[in-house]
Amino acid sequence: MYSFGQLVKIPAVIMRGGTSKGLILRRCDLPQDSALRDQIILRMFGSPDSSQIDGLGGGTSLTSKLALIGPPSTPKAHIDYTFGQVSLEKNVIDYNVTCGNLLAAVGLYAAEEGYATLAEPITEVRIYNTNIDKIIVAEIPVEQGAIKYEGNFSIAGVPGLSSKIMLNFLDSGGTFTKKMLPSGNAIDTVQIKDGRRFEISVVDCVNTIVFVRAQDVGVKGTELQYPINSNAELLDTLEQIRVKGGILAGLIRPQESVRPTTHSLPKIVMVAQSTDYITLTNQAVQAEDIDILSRYISMGALHKAHAVGGAMALAAACQIPGTIPSLLTSSSGSAVRIGHPSGTMYAEAVVERKETDWHVIRAACGRTARRLMEGEAYIPVSVMAAHG
Known part of the structure; x- marks a missing residue:
């Protein structure tokens, strides 16, 4: 975080992943105190407000998504990913769910930022999703030593063509309940x-x-x-x-x-x-x-x-x-x-x-994904002071 008069600047990346869009934020750029961190993120999105007019959120559940990322906490992964659903109506971020669409964005981000070494024709980015304690592999196309962005793959709900990012959810049965059929019954x-x-x-x-x-x-x-x-x-x-x-x-x-x-x-x-x-x-x-x-x-x-x-x-x-x-x-x-x-x-x-x-x-x-912009989000110093 950097001071800018009465504002605080925080590095941020906006990415689309599948049919979702959200902010990619690094844990190292945010306070360690989770309550203060979440208040800063909520202010960044413009929540709570159904339009999120005073923030970077898009005013829908599909465009009010958060990816907190950092170095891997397990040797099996390249990057840690914590998903947060930022509420439009309440002053809360829900970390008890996950988002597969945004995983495509996190995989691409990890490849772009050097968390995983590029290899042709596919770079397998192993993402540790902390919400569900699972590793997901994002397969990023690589050509001539660089990420291949152009392709002939499309997904419904997103215009245009891109290269395909395949997401493979390893050992994904019983993610939240430890059982594939939580009740024990098919019906x-x-x-x-x-x-x-x-x-x-x-x-x-x-x-x-x-x-x-x-x-x-x-x-x-x-x-x-x-x-x-x-x-x-x-x-x-x-x-x-x-x-x-x-x-x-x-x-x-x-x-x-x-x-x-x-x-x-x-x-x-x-x-x-x-x-x-x-x-x-x-x-x-x-x-x-x-x-x-x-x-x-x-x-x-x-x-x-x-x-x-x-x-x-x-x-x-x-x-x-x-x-x-x-x-x-x-x-x-x-x-x-x-x-x-x-x-x-x-x-x-x-x-x-x-x-x-x-x-x-x-x-x-x-899925497909794309980096839309990167820069700095501005947060009023008063948000910090209120939780000081």
Whole structure:
């Protein structure tokens, strides 16, 4: 940190990773006191404020993301990564979740900053994700001794073409609950306040996800953001189902008062079989190009595309006999093509039975990333003084 009159300057990098965008901050540039550090970061983002007009955040959950990075704390990794979801509404940063999309940005950042030595044709950057105590390998394309930025790979929700960054989540089963099927069952039934009962599948792979059939909550699974986000009754039903699934998973205590913006795990996803013709935000696709439809709810609203962690859990669930996704998918192999509001997403998972649970051998997907800017963020000295 550097003083600039009544302002403090902190080095920062803004990067896009997948369909997310956030700040990359080095731990060494921030105070060691976590409370003061978080207040500085919140001020940097412009939170709490739904528009984040006085900060660097983008006013949505997808653009209010944080990557705290530093030298590796384990010899198996090149870099440490701590993810934080910076709240728009509250003076809080949630470190109890992770973001797979931003991992692509962290992998690229590590390669650019020399945390990993470049090697052709692929540099494997081993990222230690402190949130989940797991190592993820980001495969960064390298050509003629330099990072290859241009390519012919695209992802739905992001315009243009780039080189592909493959993310491989090692040993990702039971990330938060230590069990791939936290309840021990492929399908459970939960009852909400008005007496309605719903079948759900709770799967923990990269993120803990509660899967429910779209048709069971009164939708088709082809809806875009407005029909979902404007339907308060539907969102309330999904939130009640999510909480019940969280109780089964041991992530939420019975009678605990929770909200999606303050208690973000588990996530809830509506899934459906692909239909004959599906209109998406930016395109229309044929049913044969999609194996399963997915609608991912993040912080109480429909994700404009699809979270990587949710895709990994969905791909794994499709491989586990008896789960709701496995009953709906048209995929018969390890790869699954997911239809989401912005297009399609490719993911793959390989699982095997292990005693009373399942083990994930591989969970991977392709992403793109880009450094958008680097410089210094300005923070009022008063933020420091208030926590001095």
